Structures are given as C-alpha cells and as structure tokens.
Amino acid sequence: MSEQGICEKEAFLADSVVGEWVEDWLYALRHMEILAIEHEDQPVSYRELAARVASRAAFLEERGVARGERVAVLMTHGLLFAITLHALRYLGAVIVLINARLSLEEMVWQVDDVEARTLLCDEAHEAQRVAISERLAHVRAWRCTVQMEEGARVFIPAPVCLSHVQSIIYTSGTTGRPKGALLTYGNHFASAVASALRLGMLPTDRWLTALPLFHVGGQAVLMRSVIYGTAAVLQDRFDEAAHRARLLRGDITMVSVVAATLQRMMDDEVAFPAALRVVLLGGGPAPVPLLERCIARGVPVVQTYGLTEANSQVATLRPAEVSSRVGSAGQPLMRTNVRIVDGHGECCPPNGVGEIQIKGPTVCAGYWQEKTVRSALAEDGWFHTGDLGYLDSQGYLFVLDRRKDLIISGGENIYPAEVEAVLLSHPSVIEAAVIGRDDARYGQVPVAVLAVHPAYNESALLSFCRERLAGYKVPKHFLVVDRLPRNAAGKLLKREMRLWL
Amino acid sequence: MSEQGICEKEAFLADSVVGEWVEDWLYALRHMEILAIEHEDQPVSYRELAARVASRAAFLEERGVARGERVAVLMTHGLLFAITLHALRYLGAVIVLINARLSLEEMVWQVDDVEARTLLCDEAHEAQRVAISERLAHVRAWRCTVQMEEGARVFIPAPVCLSHVQSIIYTSGTTGRPKGALLTYGNHFASAVASALRLGMLPTDRWLTALPLFHVGGQAVLMRSVIYGTAAVLQDRFDEAAHRARLLRGDITMVSVVAATLQRMMDDEVAFPAALRVVLLGGGPAPVPLLERCIARGVPVVQTYGLTEANSQVATLRPAEVSSRVGSAGQPLMRTNVRIVDGHGECCPPNGVGEIQIKGPTVCAGYWQEKTVRSALAEDGWFHTGDLGYLDSQGYLFVLDRRKDLIISGGENIYPAEVEAVLLSHPSVIEAAVIGRDDARYGQVPVAVLAVHPAYNESALLSFCRERLAGYKVPKHFLVVDRLPRNAAGKLLKREMRLWL
Known part of the structure; x- marks a missing residue:
C-alpha cells in the first residue's frame, strides 16, 4: 500500500462508521507476474489482470458508472467476467449476477427489481441485451469485450469495508419470487x-x-x-x-x-x-x-x-x-x-x-x-x-x-436423496430423481424419474430396491426419460419434474 | 459441536457483550487420529492430545485454578508445555509465559507483577520453582509432568470470545521494566x-x-x-x-x-x-x-x-x-x-x-x-x-x-544491520554486531564486535569494509570475542555489548 493509499484509508476510516477497511485484494497483487487466470488456455498474470481491471474501471467511470450503483452483469465469457467483477469492485459498485440460463422474462424482472441503471453483457448475450433494453428503456445496456479501452490507465480502487455489499445473487427460494442475496466483502x-x-x-x-x-x-x-x-x-x-x-x-x-x-x-x-x-x-x-x-x-x-x-x-x-x-x-x-x-x-x-x-x-x-x-x-x-x-x-x-422435497407417505418421512442413492448404485441407472406424487390413501407416494442404460429392466430394479429399502420408500412408479432436467449448476430441477406427473 | 455445546454457546452469547464466540480449536479436533505433536520423536494424535488436555484441565480445576486467573508457566518440556497451554485455555485461564533464561530476580518480578496465584513448572525448573515459592509465599508453585492424572476425564472447554486474553508475554521494551503484552484469541x-x-x-x-x-x-x-x-x-x-x-x-x-x-x-x-x-x-x-x-x-x-x-x-x-x-x-x-x-x-x-x-x-x-x-x-x-x-x-x-540501535555519527545515520551484513559476507567472520561508541568529535562512531575464524586478519577485513561502505560507516574498532551474547530467541543482546565498551 502506497502512502497515498494510507492517507486515503485514514480519511475514509475517519468518515466511516460501517466497519473495517479492506485493502483491495487484487490491487495488492498488481506487481506480481504469477498466474491469476487461465482462460481458454491463455495465461493472464496478476500484473496483467490488474492493469486490465484498472483500465476497465476508468472506462466505466468515465461513462458514469458510480459508487454504490448496482450493475447487472450477463456474461459467460470467463476472462471478461473476471475483469468486470473486479472493475466494479474498484469502482465501489455492486455487481448483480444474472443467471445466463434464465428466460428473458426472468432477466427483465431481476434487472428491474434490483433497480440497475446499467447492464453489461458479453457478445454471446447480444440478443438478450437488445431485448432487455427494449423492455427497460431507462437501463443502459452495453456490449463488452475483453479489449475495449485505449491504453493503460491508473485507477486507485475505491475504499470499501468488510461490511460493504460486493454482489447480489438472486436465489430461487422455496416459494414465490426470487430474492437477491446481499454478499459482502466480509x-x-x-x-x-x-x-x-x-x-x-x-x-x-x-x-x-x-x-x-x-x-x-x-x-x-x-x-x-x-x-x-x-x-x-x-x-x-x-x-x-x-x-x-x-x-x-x-x-x-x-x-x-x-x-x-x-x-x-x-x-x-x-x-x-x-x-x-x-x-x-x-x-x-x-x-x-x-x-x-x-x-x-x-x-x-x-x-x-x-x-x-x-x-x-x-x-x-x-x-x-x-x-x-x-x-x-x-x-x-x-x-x-x-x-x-x-x-x-x-x-x-x-x-x-x-x-x-x-x-x-x-x-x-x-x-x-x-x-x-x-x-x-x-x-x-x-x-x-x-x-x-x-x-x-x-x-x-x-x-x-x-x-420442500421431503415426501411424507402414510406419516413416514421419505428422504428422496436416500432412495436416489440406492437407485444410482444400480448399474443400469445413469441419473435418478425421486419426487412425491399425491396419493389419496397415503397423502404422497415416491415416484422415480430415471435416465437409464439399454440394459435397464424395471422389475430387476424394483427387486433391487425392495432388498435395500423399507417398503414405503420403494418408488411406486418408474418414469424413464432421456435426460433429467438440471439448472446451470447441475442441480436437479424437481419442480419441473413434478409438473410431469 | 454437540447440542450441549450449542446451548452453552447461546447462553454465553446472551450474557456476553465482549465479542464473538470462538469454538475451541483443539476441541473441534478431538476425534481425529491425525498427528498433532511430535515430541522428541514420539507422535501424539489430536485425539490423544485433546484427551490429555481435558484430563489436565479437570485436574487443575479441582485444585482451584479458576477462569480468568493468570497462571505463570515455566517450562521447556514441549509436550508438557502444549498440554498446559491448552488446558489453561479449556479453563478460561490466562497463561503467562515465563522466559526460562531469565534470572531468578526477573522471574520473581514477573510472577509478582502479573499477580499470578499459581506457577506451573516442569521438572527441569525445580530449583527455580522452589526459589520462587520461597520468595513469593502466596504463590502455589507446582511441579508438573506429562503423566499426572488418574484416568480420562471429560471436560467441556470454557466459552471464550475472540477478544478474550489468551496469554501474557513480557517484552523487554526499549527502556525500563518489561511490560506484559496481552495476546487475545482474536x-x-x-x-x-x-x-x-x-x-x-x-x-x-x-x-x-x-x-x-x-x-x-x-x-x-x-x-x-x-x-x-x-x-x-x-x-x-x-x-x-x-x-x-x-x-x-x-x-x-x-x-x-x-x-x-x-x-x-x-x-x-x-x-x-x-x-x-x-x-x-x-x-x-x-x-x-x-x-x-x-x-x-x-x-x-x-x-x-x-x-x-x-x-x-x-x-x-x-x-x-x-x-x-x-x-x-x-x-x-x-x-x-x-x-x-x-x-x-x-x-x-x-x-x-x-x-x-x-x-x-x-x-x-x-x-x-x-x-x-x-x-x-x-x-x-x-x-x-x-x-x-x-x-x-x-x-x-x-x-x-x-x-535504539541507530548510530548517529557526525550527523549521518548508520544502520548497524547494513554494516553487519557486509561484515558477515566476509569469509573469516562468524558473527558480527555493530554498536555505537560515544565519541567527542562525531557524537558516536560505529564499533564492531566479532566472532571469527582462525584465518581472521583485522586489516584485511578493514580493507574489505572500505571497499563496500562509506567511510563514516566503517567500524572504527574491531573487538573479537568467542561468542556474541544472544537472548533465548537468538537475537543479539546489544545492550550487553555496549557495557563492554
């Protein structure tokens, strides 16, 4: 930390009652030639990453992105994502991570809900960028690339405390609208x-x-x-x-x-x-x-x-x-x-x-x-x-x-994960999900949704389950599909499968 | 953490305004068979260490060592030191580390200054234990060994916060009496x-x-x-x-x-x-x-x-x-x-x-x-x-x-470490210290204290220094001794050497 940094920090701490100063983690590494990111086989050192981030922060600041502003980011380009993430932190802005697999409706709702004035997209999301800016006229929606600025810029990161919000990530939640979780530097x-x-x-x-x-x-x-x-x-x-x-x-x-x-x-x-x-x-x-x-x-x-x-x-x-x-x-x-x-x-x-x-x-x-x-x-x-x-x-x-995935059948608790583990241990099963189906007699009964190898045989699998699980846990129906629906993180989308029943 | 732990923690946090609960670090590892300490070639697992510490804590508690008490510890036996360190933490007591190389006078002064009621020594410090207890009649001075208790005991560590004091270590300071630095769990x-x-x-x-x-x-x-x-x-x-x-x-x-x-x-x-x-x-x-x-x-x-x-x-x-x-x-x-x-x-x-x-x-x-x-x-x-x-x-x-070691000679600053580095780079020098001697003309002049190999030759070393240092930095006198005085941590005792001049 340079003396300039120290002076700014002192002034910032004197004005601030919110908590403990954080020295910017990337900025501290800005002289290092060691590997920071390998992106699609291309190495980027900490020195280079910090230089790109400083230039990007200066570029965005000139265009009016301000401290405390929430900036929506829709990117799957890894290096560009990293530059954007750190540049927004240099500016003291809050990054709002938009899940690229959302529907346009969902994206528009999140950008609007979070009151973002700015949306940054990579080239792969040009269609969504245009569509969102048509729907939200007040949002400045910019297409970004790794190479955007002319020349290197110096940029001292805005001071932040551990208690300051760094990002907002919407979570699906158990019911209703997604909610934006506020993640801090701390x-x-x-x-x-x-x-x-x-x-x-x-x-x-x-x-x-x-x-x-x-x-x-x-x-x-x-x-x-x-x-x-x-x-x-x-x-x-x-x-x-x-x-x-x-x-x-x-x-x-x-x-x-x-x-x-x-x-x-x-x-x-x-x-x-x-x-x-x-x-x-x-x-x-x-x-x-x-x-x-x-x-x-x-x-x-x-x-x-x-x-x-x-x-x-x-x-x-x-x-x-x-x-x-x-x-x-x-x-x-x-x-x-x-x-x-x-x-x-x-x-x-x-x-x-x-x-x-x-x-x-x-x-x-x-x-x-x-x-x-x-x-x-x-x-x-x-x-x-x-x-x-x-x-x-x-x-x-x-x-x-x-x-919410718990199945209650005749007063007994059935944990789908336990039944799924048995199903997945059978050699003919590739993927398995167990969900509850409404049942007049038991309230709910377990049903299995499966992706299987050609050797699959339902009655063999049923015997396999009966040997390993109490009767009420054995699926009452086996639904075979090509592939189980998963979200971008690879998690099973049980909500979707329930609609199939 | 067991549910008992959770309940105690909740009660403790409700009563406490001092800060953040710390789960005891050793206690969290008490079921692990991995190596915790190797002492004189003998391995001690975390499970064994935690069991010994629990027994020791129960033993000390029965003998009246209480939460918040400052307990002086004079030990060089590593395993016993570790058991004692953690047992005092289980009790919520504060360990006062007594430097085993101090003179008896200094030890007595520290034990008295810190208002310790209890002194724990290993067998190697039996003479000091007896002498200190003769001088400080109110101090209970106990001789400890690794094997002391009968059988295993259960002991739930006393709750502590990050802001609580864990130990006191006296530092020599630049002037006057040593001061006890208060080190916290945080x-x-x-x-x-x-x-x-x-x-x-x-x-x-x-x-x-x-x-x-x-x-x-x-x-x-x-x-x-x-x-x-x-x-x-x-x-x-x-x-x-x-x-x-x-x-x-x-x-x-x-x-x-x-x-x-x-x-x-x-x-x-x-x-x-x-x-x-x-x-x-x-x-x-x-x-x-x-x-x-x-x-x-x-x-x-x-x-x-x-x-x-x-x-x-x-x-x-x-x-x-x-x-x-x-x-x-x-x-x-x-x-x-x-x-x-x-x-x-x-x-x-x-x-x-x-x-x-x-x-x-x-x-x-x-x-x-x-x-x-x-x-x-x-x-x-x-x-x-x-x-x-x-x-x-x-x-x-x-x-x-x-x-305090800075030498000011004719208005110029001389950093002894710089001169020492040059001396140490000469093949005939084993150890070197540079200190200031009062001088009527320059205020101070640098003087070297050396331990040397048989091949040592003063005029050769002097030429060596003159080639590498400004004239005012070259030592004006070379004092050869068998071995330089160092403290228990290996640091040069310049105060002592100054007395020689």
Whole structure:
C-alpha cells in the first residue's frame, strides 16, 4: 500500500462508521507476474489482470458508472467476467449476477427489481441485451469485450469495508419470487479463509471450476483466488469433454464438481492426476456409492454442503476424513455455527433430523429490498436453510434433502436423496430423481424419474430396491426419460419434474 | 459441536457483550487420529492430545485454578508445555509465559507483577520453582509432568470470545521494566489466517520450531497448529545438531529459524529436503549475502518481520517473491497495516526511512496493568514498534534496525544491520554486531564486535569494509570475542555489548 493509499484509508476510516477497511485484494497483487487466470488456455498474470481491471474501471467511470450503483452483469465469457467483477469492485459498485440460463422474462424482472441503471453483457448475450433494453428503456445496456479501452490507465480502487455489499445473487427460494442475496466483502473473506483452513491452500494452487461464474460457487472461485493470490482456470462454456481434458492435463490442484459430472468420470474410469489435491463435490447430497467408488480409486473427493446465502460452503469434510465419514458433509467450517431445529423450534439432540440453520461470518447481510435485513434471515440471526439434516454426536453434518422435497407417505418421512442413492448404485441407472406424487390413501407416494442404460429392466430394479429399502420408500412408479432436467449448476430441477406427473 | 455445546454457546452469547464466540480449536479436533505433536520423536494424535488436555484441565480445576486467573508457566518440556497451554485455555485461564533464561530476580518480578496465584513448572525448573515459592509465599508453585492424572476425564472447554486474553508475554521494551503484552484469541486467529494466506497451508504440514515455546514465535507455532489441524514438531532443548537432524529427515514442510542458525547450515552445506516448503527467517534483519546464498542453492527461505506485540509476523515475503525482493520482509500480512512515520509524526513518502508503525487484528490488546489499554499502544490505535525501516513504492517493507540501535555519527545515520551484513559476507567472520561508541568529535562512531575464524586478519577485513561502505560507516574498532551474547530467541543482546565498551 502506497502512502497515498494510507492517507486515503485514514480519511475514509475517519468518515466511516460501517466497519473495517479492506485493502483491495487484487490491487495488492498488481506487481506480481504469477498466474491469476487461465482462460481458454491463455495465461493472464496478476500484473496483467490488474492493469486490465484498472483500465476497465476508468472506462466505466468515465461513462458514469458510480459508487454504490448496482450493475447487472450477463456474461459467460470467463476472462471478461473476471475483469468486470473486479472493475466494479474498484469502482465501489455492486455487481448483480444474472443467471445466463434464465428466460428473458426472468432477466427483465431481476434487472428491474434490483433497480440497475446499467447492464453489461458479453457478445454471446447480444440478443438478450437488445431485448432487455427494449423492455427497460431507462437501463443502459452495453456490449463488452475483453479489449475495449485505449491504453493503460491508473485507477486507485475505491475504499470499501468488510461490511460493504460486493454482489447480489438472486436465489430461487422455496416459494414465490426470487430474492437477491446481499454478499459482502466480509462474506468473501470469511469464506475464503474458512475454505483454506479446511482444504489447505498453496500459493501454487490452480482451481478449475466447471460451475458457471454467475453462480455463487463460480464467483467464489474468482474471489478466493485474489484473496489467496492463486490461479483460477476458466472455460467459457461448460463443455464436459473440454473440462475433463483440462483437468487431466495434470497441473490442476483443486476442482469443483457436481455429482453427475463426477459420476460420468468414474464410469469412464478417468485417471485423475497426482497433483489434484481436492475434488470438491457440492450441489446436493451425494450418493454414497459414488463416494465409495471414489475412495476405492483414491480420488480425493470431499463432500461439501453450501448455499448462495452462505456464499457457498457451510460445511466441508477434511480430506483426511473422507474414508471414515462417508456421506457426511463434514463439520461446519471454522466460525460457522450449525444447529438442527425441529418443527416446534427446538434444537434437536444428536442424530435428530430437523431443519439446518446456520449463523456466522459467511452468511449474507440479508436480501435486497427486505425492510429489515436481519429479519429476512431470522430475528435471532440464524439463517433457516430449508434443508433437512442432522448432526451426529461428533458434530458432523449429514444433509438429507431439501425440506420442500421431503415426501411424507402414510406419516413416514421419505428422504428422496436416500432412495436416489440406492437407485444410482444400480448399474443400469445413469441419473435418478425421486419426487412425491399425491396419493389419496397415503397423502404422497415416491415416484422415480430415471435416465437409464439399454440394459435397464424395471422389475430387476424394483427387486433391487425392495432388498435395500423399507417398503414405503420403494418408488411406486418408474418414469424413464432421456435426460433429467438440471439448472446451470447441475442441480436437479424437481419442480419441473413434478409438473410431469 | 454437540447440542450441549450449542446451548452453552447461546447462553454465553446472551450474557456476553465482549465479542464473538470462538469454538475451541483443539476441541473441534478431538476425534481425529491425525498427528498433532511430535515430541522428541514420539507422535501424539489430536485425539490423544485433546484427551490429555481435558484430563489436565479437570485436574487443575479441582485444585482451584479458576477462569480468568493468570497462571505463570515455566517450562521447556514441549509436550508438557502444549498440554498446559491448552488446558489453561479449556479453563478460561490466562497463561503467562515465563522466559526460562531469565534470572531468578526477573522471574520473581514477573510472577509478582502479573499477580499470578499459581506457577506451573516442569521438572527441569525445580530449583527455580522452589526459589520462587520461597520468595513469593502466596504463590502455589507446582511441579508438573506429562503423566499426572488418574484416568480420562471429560471436560467441556470454557466459552471464550475472540477478544478474550489468551496469554501474557513480557517484552523487554526499549527502556525500563518489561511490560506484559496481552495476546487475545482474536490475535491468534488473525495471525494464523494471515500466515496461511501468505505462506500456504496444507493439512499434512509439519512445522518444526527451533524457537523456545515461551517466546511469541514458539507459542504461535502451537496455536497455529490447532487452528489449522496440522502437526507441530517439538524438541525440548534447542540442540542445534538434533534440530538439524530432525529437519533433514525429510518430512518437515515448514521451519522457523533465525539467521545465525541458517548461516551455520549454509556454511556446512546441508542438503535441505525437497518436502521443505518454507524456511521462515525471523529475529531481526537478515544479511543479504546469506539470503543470496540460500536463493542460489534453492533453499526456500522467506524473510519475515515480527514482534511480540503483533503475535509474531507483521510482514512476510511470498515464497514466489524471494529472488526478486531480496532483503525485503515483504508486504504487510493481509489485514495488517504498516506506515512509516518520521520524527515529526508525519507519514514518510515511499522509500523514506522512519519508525515502523502497525495496526491490525494481530496487534495485542495492550499491556498488563496499563491504565488505558489503547493508549499503551498509541492513542490512534497505531502501535509504535521502535524499529526503523521504509516501504518501497510497491508497498514492500525493508527493516533497517531497531531505532535504539541507530548510530548517529557526525550527523549521518548508520544502520548497524547494513554494516553487519557486509561484515558477515566476509569469509573469516562468524558473527558480527555493530554498536555505537560515544565519541567527542562525531557524537558516536560505529564499533564492531566479532566472532571469527582462525584465518581472521583485522586489516584485511578493514580493507574489505572500505571497499563496500562509506567511510563514516566503517567500524572504527574491531573487538573479537568467542561468542556474541544472544537472548533465548537468538537475537543479539546489544545492550550487553555496549557495557563492554
């Protein structure tokens, strides 16, 4: 930090009552020649990234993007996304991540709801840019490319505190309209630190993400990398073959995946490289048979449980615990508190199933435009996740399912994830989802939606289930489809499947 | 964390206004079979360490050691020190680290000044235990061993917040009586996090320390290890041969050293093992020639600048910067702010030399029994280190010397460390210290105190200096001694040498 920086900081702190100054993480690395981003096989050093970000920030400032402004960003071009993310932070603006897989209606609603004056798009989203600007005449919708400015600019990042909002990410929520979760710089710092303490971190790490950057897990990879000073390896489209080829080149140390991707790599008997230290498996409860196959083959898979409102990870297994704690998402990250609450609002005893509630420095500051920020979470500061699970007697978290996905059949609880794990352990099943169908006698009964191999035989699968599950958990119907619907993060879209019944 | 833990935490937080709950770091690891401590070649797992600590805490509680009490600890037995450190934390007591190399007078003064009711000693300090209890009749002075309790006990750690004081370490200060620096749990957490972000951290790390555990750097190795869940490798006496043998066995990844130790290892052309990721060099400005030799031989040395009041590291080089920033202690750790202030209290421009002042979450809460805690540091929260240095235009810190060691000769500033580096680069010099001698004409002149090889020749060394230093910096006298006086941490005791002149 230069003396100029110090003076500005002092002045800023004197004026500010909101909290603790954050030195810009990228700015601190601006002289370093080490790898910051590898984008489509092109290396970008921290020096180059910081120079591009400074130029972009100056460019946007000249065009009137102002501190505190919410700027909607619709991009899948990884390097452009990273430049934009950091440039908006240099300006002290708030980035609003628009999910590129949303319908036009949904995009228009979010841009409008968040009261953005500016929308930044990459070239791949030109059609949406035009359509949104036709619908929202007051929004300046600009097409951006990596190469836009003329010449290098100097730009000192706007001062921010840990409590300042960095981004808004809309989450689908359990009911009604999506809500914009407010993620702060403090959420990012706490999350990066807690992840490093759980998984380890080396200055030479290269983290490959198959997650879209506009999801919480994708953005978190970029933010962590500038906090650590490590490299993020980005690919524009999630192309499974390209992703796999990059992973297998041998220099990747960390990778974030969802179960479906990992399942296919295991099916294809991919040889994972020795340098790969952590395969971070998120996006929902993982089938135990998949985890067991990974462990047997020495794949360094660690299960994690995360959500948008906690800026990704809530609990993650330690790499050393993988084989002794199969099926658990691990202990909560350091400084994150987890409790399990039953239907009467009481804490459950160990192994008792209830709603997972969390509290800690990674939990978002609230939702956009909720009157009382904290009450949007819960009056006592605990965030109610809507997910069901339990803590064992040693404090390890087991996530069963989304509460809304719970099937209650004749008074018995059926956790779809448990039934799905049995289905997925059968060799003829590629993908499986279990959902509840209304039933006059039992209230609900479980139904399976499957993608299968040619060898599939329904009665064989039914026998397989009957051997492994209580009768009320065995699906009453098997619906075979080509491919299960998933969102951009690879999560099953059960809402959509329920419409099929 | 068990539900019992959650309930206690809720009750504690409801009663507490002091800050943020800390889950006990060791307690969270109590089920893990991974290595916690290797002590004199004996492995101790986290499970075993936590069991011993719980038993010890119960034992001490039964004998009346109470929450908030300051307990003086005089131990060099590493495993016993670690058990005692964590047991006092389980009790919510404050550990007072007594430097085992102090004179009896000094020990008595510290135990009395800190108002300790209890003194815990290992068997090696039986004579001091008896003598102190004769002098301070109200102090219960107990001899401790690793094996003391009968059977295992359950002990739930007392709740603490990040702002609570964990330990008191007396620092010699520049003048007058030593002062007890108050180190908090928050200091430890911030320090461990900032060190991991700068140096990297792997769950498989093994950190060997040659520093006594009763110094800030030694205790920090133990505290970091339970925050990371990694292993600390301890040896009771600092025996250079044993230390070197352990380092060279090949599994050590991190080691803390001072320049004199490293210098001897380089002289002996030790082959450093490949797994060794970081050689953390502290304890004063390092001679550039030593750093250059390390770099040339591929030894992963990184210079750090630290002090007791900042719970060890303030600034540390990134491993990737070692060869391009020789002589710098690196940028300040993340969240630590450094400024350089001239004699008029003004911030210096880049490259301007002044006093190093620091602010941040690793800076201690104050000194024991200072009326106003913050004013003991500085009214504006900046801690005045008394060390001289500068920040270059890219924010890299260069530490020149202790301000009290600065020699002013005929109006010129002479930084002893600069002259010492030249002396140490001469093959006949083993150790060197440069101090100021009063002089009627120049105010002060520099004088060298040396330990030398048999080949030493004063006039040859004088010519060597004249070729490399301005005339006023060349020592006016060379005093040859067998060995230079150093404190327990290996730092030169210049005060003592000044008495010789």
